[in-house]
Amino acid sequence: xxxxxxxxxxxxxxxxxxxxxxxxxxxxxxxxxxxxxxxxxxxxxxxxxxxxxxxxxxxxxxxxxxxxxxxxxxxxxxxxxxxxxxxxxxxxxxxxxxxxxxxxxxxxxxxxxxxxxxxxxxxxxxxxxxxxxxxxxxxxxxxxxxxxxxxxxxxxxxxxxxxxxxxxxxxxxxxxxxxxxxxxxxxxxxxxxxxxxxxxxxxxxxxxxxxxxxxxxxxxxxxxxxxxxxxxxxxxxxxxxxxxxxxxxxxxxxxxxxxxxxxxxxxxxxxxxxxxxxxxxxxxxxxxxxxx
Amino acid sequence: xxxxxxxxxxxxxxxxxxxxxxxxxxxxxxxxxxxxxxxxxxxxxxxxxxxxxxxxxxxxxxxxxxxxxxxxxxxxxxxxxxxxxxxxxxxxxxxxxxxxxxxxxxxxxxxxxxxxxxxxxxxxxxxxxxxxxxxxxxxxxxxxxxxxxxxxxxxxxxxxxxxxxxxxxxxxxxxxxxxxxxxxxxxxxxxxxxxxxxxxxxxxxxxxxxxxxxxxxxxxxxxxxxxxxxxxxxxxxxxxxxxxxxxxxxxxxxxxxxxxxxxxxxxxxxxxxxxxxxxxxxxxxxxxxxxx
Numbered sequence: 001x002x003x004x005x006x007x008x009x010x011x012x013x014x015x016x017x018x019x020x021x022x023x024x025x026x027x028x029x030x031x032x033x034x035x036x037x038x039x040x041x042x043x044x045x046x047x048x049x050x051x052x053x054x055x056x057x058x059x060x061x062x063x064x065x066x067x068x069x070x071x072x073x074x075x076x077x078x079x080x081x082x083x084x085x086x087x088x089x090x091x092x093x094x095x096x097x098x099x100x101x102x103x104x105x106x107x108x109x110x111x112x113x114x115x116x117x118x119x120x121x122x123x124x125x126x127x128x129x130x131x132x133x134x135x136x137x138x139x140x141x142x143x144x145x146x147x148x149x150x151x152x153x154x155x156x157x158x159x160x161x162x163x164x165x166x167x168x169x170x171x172x173x174x175x176x177x178x179x180x181x182x183x184x185x186x187x188x189x190x191x192x193x194x195x196x197x198x199x200x201x202x203x204x205x206x207x208x209x210x211x212x213x214x215x216x217x218x219x220x221x222x223x224x225x226x227x228x229x230x231x232x233x234x235x236x237x238x239x240x241x242x243x244x245x246x247x248x249x250x251x252x253x254x255x256x257x258x259x260x261x262x263x264x265x266x267x268x269x270x271x272x273x274x275x276x277x278x279x280x281x282x283x284x285x286x287x288x289x290x291x292x
Numbered sequence: 293x294x295x296x297x298x299x300x301x302x303x304x305x306x307x308x309x310x311x312x313x314x315x316x317x318x319x320x321x322x323x324x325x326x327x328x329x330x331x332x333x334x335x336x337x338x339x340x341x342x343x344x345x346x347x348x349x350x351x352x353x354x355x356x357x358x359x360x361x362x363x364x365x366x367x368x369x370x371x372x373x374x375x376x377x378x379x380x381x382x383x384x385x386x387x388x389x390x391x392x393x394x395x396x397x398x399x400x401x402x403x404x405x406x407x408x409x410x411x412x413x414x415x416x417x418x419x420x421x422x423x424x425x426x427x428x429x430x431x432x433x434x435x436x437x438x439x440x441x442x443x444x445x446x447x448x449x450x451x452x453x454x455x456x457x458x459x460x461x462x463x464x465x466x467x468x469x470x471x472x473x474x475x476x477x478x479x480x481x482x483x484x485x486x487x488x489x490x491x492x493x494x495x496x497x498x499x500x501x502x503x504x505x506x507x508x509x510x511x512x513x514x515x516x517x518x519x520x521x522x523x524x525x526x527x528x529x530x531x532x533x534x535x536x537x538x539x540x541x542x543x544x545x546x547x548x549x550x551x552x553x554x555x556x557x558x559x560x561x562x563x564x565x566x567x568x569x570x571x572x573x574x575x576x577x578x579x580x581x582x583x584x
Contacts, residue, residue, distance in 0.1 A: 001379065007381065007408060017404060018369065018401065018402030018404070019368060020369060023404045029369070029371070029404035029405040036405055038371040039407050040374075040375060040407040040417070042375045042410075042415070043411075076311060077310065077311070077321070079329075079330040079419055080330070081373070081417035083334045083337070086583050089293050089299065090293070093294070097306055110309065110310035110311075111303070111306075111316065112312045112314075112315045112321035113321040114316070115330050115332040115417070117338070119337055119413070121413060123375065123415040123417075125332075125407070125415075125417035127328075127330060129323075
């Protein structure tokens with residue numbers, strides 16, 4: 001079985017970028033002043049049927065808006081492919097569409113197209129189109145630059161676990177998983193000074209690797225502190241919060257590099273040497289892969 | 293259970309077109325000189341696991357290219373969301389991607405983005421981006437204009453049935469279902485004289501209704517003749533070929549209206565009165581709906 005990373009590597013080889021300015025492998029593709037991205041949410045892989053449909057509608061749009069934001073872009077439109085079992089065409093679909101609409105409105109964009117089909121399981125694919133004059137890419141950071149984080153890490157993964165295990169507290173963690181909010185405004189500010197940027201969807205370490213390219217990083221130990229709720233959750237479960245902070249995905253925090261004093265966010269390290277280090281300790285570069 | 297048509301009607305109300313020039317409800321959406329469309333192929337709804345992956349890859353791109361063509365546009369890019377079972381990441385995926393690549397190359401476009409995930413069933417959503425200065429819409433035909441068809445009807449549905457029933461002949465019908473070819477060149481010619489155009493994906497009558505808007509049509513009986521293969525297939529199965537011609541979908545033939553002498557295609561009727569008539573007989577306006 002091939003890994004997701006291997007497949008994406010192959011895809012980059014098979015499909016040259018053609019008339020596009022940026023093709024496969026960044027947060028989004030770029031053509032002239034437009035940016036394009038697509039994200040998939042699949043039942044039983046990304047969510048359970050019990051995910052409230054209103055929040056699922058919001059999340060399916062918001063994770064794409066987050067990719068547009070991470071390029072320094074402004075959202076324009078979304079298109080959606082949706083397949084659902086026939087029995088969900090009533091209240092479930094109404095709530096789902098309310099969620100889609102609320103996210104579109106919050107981000108000044110609209111749904112301009114889509115396709116709808118019946119299936120045994122819920123599949124949602126959204127394509128978002130955005131606009132930017134100066135896209136901020138991945139992999140373009142430079143040695144010595146600061147690594148800056150905007151947002152909290154680990155909450156979404158912990159929230160997912162509270163839901164799956166039926167733990168009836170940790171509202172903030174749960175909402176971080178159910179209803180992530182794309183940081184469009186912050187990303188616009190960041191884009192003025194960032195040399196590279198990404199939204200953390202697969203986990204800090206795997207996404208840091210993406211903005212580092214082949215370079216290394218030194219992360220500051222005391223900068224990666226769990227939130228009160230995450231700490232309490234980890235105590236209850238006997239888990240290490242650092243595991244959630246380094247490898248938990250779907251937080252949609254923003255990670256960027258800059259040679260300047262950052263206008264927003266928390267400095268968590270700098271681009272340096274080879275490998276990724278947390279203090280003196282080398283960090284294992286593992287991350288979520290759909291096929292391994 | 294709501295019908296697909298009801299849901300799309302609701303979507304048009306919920307989502308205004310915003311900054312777009314054309315929103316939900318046409319072959320594709322339009323923004324400035326760009327057009328956007330998205331189409332979904334779901335296992336067990338649109339195809340079976342036995343559909344050769346090479347042709348499935350081609351079809352998933354080609355049905356979107358056909359929508360771009362039906363707006364009079366030129367394809368630029370595609371984005372793809374794909375979810376597959378882990379065991380298909382080897383040979384199946386290689387063949388599938390070969391198919392995607394071949395269609396991209398034939399249509400001078402490329403894959404610029406996507407998302408990949410594991411799932412129990414195959415789910416393919418493609419978004420295509422195209423370019424046009426003068427998009428040809430649906431519903432903009434005028435009373436008295438000619439209705440013109442480019443391509444054959446009914447072959448794809450008959451082909452699907454030959455496969456499902458394991459009938460080992462009718463190669464042309466089978467390939468019409470497995471490997472439909474978008475009529476990009478013909479559409480460019482048509483776009484110079486058409487007042488409205490659509491690619492027939494859901495069946496002649498349902499798609500004719502879309503280009504008629506609220507108007508009526510008279511179809512000429514002797515213009516809707518089955519191909520030799522379709523006739524032979526229907527004889528074998530004891531079916532009425534007209535049922536396949538009027539209601540069989542997925543042929544991706546082009547249907548357009550014009551006030552001029554058509555440069556290509558076959559005149560099959562004219563825009564006239566109310567209701568759709570075949571000769572003197574009123575035609576039932578039924579068509580494929582995913583949810584009814």
